Amino acid sequence: MRAFAALYRDLDAATSTRHKTEALKAYLKPALAEPARWAGAAWVVYLLAGGKRKQMIPTRLLRRLALETTGLPEWLVEESYQNVGDLAETLALLLPPAGAAENVALETWMDERLPALRALDEEARYATLSGYVATMAQEDRLVFFKLTTGALRVGVARGQVVQALAEATGLDAPIIAERLMGYTQAGRSVTAEDFGALVAPQTATPAAGGRPYPFFLAHQLVAPVEDLAAKLGPPQGWIAEWKFDGIRAQLLTRGGQWRLWSRGEELIAEAFPDLASVAKALPDGTALDGEIVVAREGAGVAGIEPFAKLQQRLNRKAITDRFLAELPVAFIAYDLLEENGADLRALPQIERRSRLERIVARARARALRLSPRVEAADWPGLAATRAEARAIGAEGLMLKGREAPYGAGRKRSGPGERDLWWKWKLDPMAVDAVLIYAQRGHGRRASVYSDYTFAVWSGPQDEAGRVLVPFAKAYSGLTDAEMAEVDAIIRRTTVESFGPVRSVTPTLVFELGFEGIALSKRHKSGVATRFPRMLRWRRDKPAAEADTLADLQALLPVSPAV
């Protein structure tokens, strides 16, 4: 644990990705040479590469620990938490220093002590926990509480773990990325053997077992239409498709079993039993890359529902037959990564595409669709088609180089601009909204009012008694400097405080952008926006001139007759 705590501090202190990779390497190199440390290293990789464990100790016990060991009143512990913005860190700061400290190995915590805690009843669990903490060095506590609360974010991207492992072992990064697929699956336990497999010398074995391939991720295309020919060449060099707004997934059939992997590397087949029929219709040794969407009968882009419908399905714990009938999903396939057990990723996109077309046609599964190609003679023509994306529930277009292989992550698969996937999204929808509530953020923004609730007017300016109707929360899009300025204004214009939330005199207007909008019964405003964020601060606009609910409703898609 001491070694992991030290690594965590180094990573936390590092301000550049290079420093982070170096810190990781500095930990991995000596660990590699010493198999006795592999069990610990296996967990370090798991936790830093994004592996999540269930919360092992309920928050209520942690709060109790804070109260009983410090003797402080509850409101003061709460006030401290509000200032720190992180429960684990608050505990580490509040608890009295330990007497004699012992160093318990990370794997002992992960494999034995923490799981054992879960099995105890409340009182026994509390007693064991406070015993552990009493003999824990001050510098280990932050990481310990981070582990127990299940959230260990330290700003390390999975790609950096891959890079550090590659540099420390001398293996190629794509090999590591591939071996790491499925490694961080939720709830999984990792062992010294798993770490050994991760760093074993390179062999020519293909993706084994049920593991997916690393997803090839798209880059955002931001360029005026007239520059595209110069940047990307003629559109004939590209395969254009709709950018669907669903869940990216890989569907695999291997060894008589099927698996559905999300981009976050979770196995999600359970949530989508309606896709079992698709898997059954595919030959063994197939890997499809595509998007899960809610879609009724039809082919191509017909009947695809907005993301909000998929959200409804995801929110359900139990999926009833009625639900399956009301919100059926389809898998829109857009790439073929494996056929008859052979890895096709090195083939040109166009070749993979034609094989995919054959496979989808042969499968003849109702819930399997082929992602249609969008074609136009020139870029302005494609841009015109892109403008219609919202009408079919898409976010824009995807552009894939005809001759390019399938890459891994955001890395290009070859030397040129055409070896990338580009997402060419529509500009977000936007309204000018008024900031009415503010809340302090977490982590880096713990002492800053950085999370805002926005409202639009219930009626036009000349309407007597019109009110501000809250409709969205947003916390991204401002620079640190702007946020500091907004923070100061919020403190100056506070009307009331309710716990961590302040209501303010409505003076601040922001252009709020979002990717989608749908009717919602849960929201006071009657609409729900998707991925709202601040596009810019409208310093020029007085609150009275902000947009109205009618402006917002005008953006709703024209819903088909139900």
Next chain:
Amino acid sequence: MNLIAARPEGLYCEAGDFYIDPWRPVDRAVITHGHADHARYGSKTYLCHADSAPILRRRLGDIDVRGVAYGEIVERDGVRVSLHPAGHILGSAQVRVEHKGEVWVASGDYNIEPDGTCAAFEPVRCHGFITESTFGLPIYRWRPQAEVAAEINAWWRANAEAGRASVIYAYSLGKAQRVLALVDPAIGPLVAHGAVEPMNAIYRSRGVALPATISPEGMEKAALRRALVLAPPSAAGSPWLRRFPDYADAFASGWMQVRGQRRRRGIDRGFVLSDHADWQGLLSAISATGASRVLATHGSAATLARYLGERGLDAGIVQAEYGEEEGEAA
């Protein structure tokens, strides 16, 4: 009846007709210490500790200032005023006011751990105590400064060996001198920014031993790479720093106790080094005064007052306009 009360101009003693650290111009100002949020321009006369007088002159120009020794009593209209060490920075003082047997003390900013660059804090018995509360939350618990010193030295040494300068952002008055007194000058040259050096000179002229500091002008590149640089926080990202071929930076402040504060500044390291009392320090200082009436100001005033109130003290808050530079001065 409080001997000292808040007025729009600042803390006011009616019996003696003077203000303590007024934030607007007044006739007579008593100043606890030279930080800009406590010593402001425009008053007719200033009274402060003799070590503070050169600081006030340097910062406020040609003013009418009288410097007195700790414990020296200035009497006026039956009110006895004296200054007592606050341990915050050179010349920092608590203001003791006595009138008809009633004693009040306004603490200014204070630090109860002796740091060697200024007179150590002395508790003063009183009936009413006006305390600062910059770090008035139990999450603030300082480690002994020797441990922080070792941390800073280890960081500097590692940077010097890697061939990069070590830049510490520290408030030019007080914190910079404290860091200088803590570090091991054998590791490399000590470089002071133009805002810091005049304050070093005042410290030295008042008999505080500080290691030698130099200006970076004309230094060899090799020496620059081993240097520890003391600069005010405003120097971060400024052209002044471009002379250093490569550097790591750090901020020395009590605020660095919370990770979010450090990450928000985007600096490499945060050293938890404060010139203010931590939570326990505030509580022990308050208890040592024996005061039955306590007014908190500056920072977490409401939190501290509520806590003291629950512990049976007659506690309240004073609205003050201090702390505009809290992020720097702390």
